[in-house]
Amino acid sequence: MSQMTPEAFVDYAADRLTCSSPTDRRDRALAELLKYAAATWQHQDEFMREDLTAVARHTLIALDTPPTN
Template identity: 50%
Template sequence: MEPVPAAEWVAYGWDAVAAAIGNHPHFVRAALTSERAFGTDRLDAITALTRTGNEYTLTLAGAPRPGCRKEPASPAADLVSVADQVLISDPSDSERATAELLNYAAATWDKQDLPLRQHAQAVARARRTR
């Protein structure tokens, strides 16, 4: 697995929803549509066309999940968070070693080269999905 640069972690929710609908086999097309509100265009709806010719317009609303960070943390803080999750879960010796390496990479983040940073982030992502 190739590491994904941190800049590509930004989630564009409405784009992701439109892409997911558009990639579904029952739909021909899905596109963001705009609504004029208070003098500015807002992309807050998706118009989807089915293979049978029906058209649906979905109005979107989003809110942060409870307990989610409002601002993205630094990559080093993400490493520490994953390491902490590993350490509180009764880790095996190899899991403990991984957590210690993640903590070390986070503590020395500014001194690490890009390949090591990317690898540490990939390890953290893999641990987070378990």
């Protein structure tokens, strides 16, 4: 995958989450939060941007990890 801007990365994580579990309300809420954050990236402070990027990264890791049960 090519280099993405941080806001594009957060948006990508939201899209992957939406596609993986479109009916799970918790996943949908997180995806909507990430979408909002990506859309308002310029208004977020540096600490929030770092946290959002970490959430997106961990979301993608969780989506690529098979369930343990």
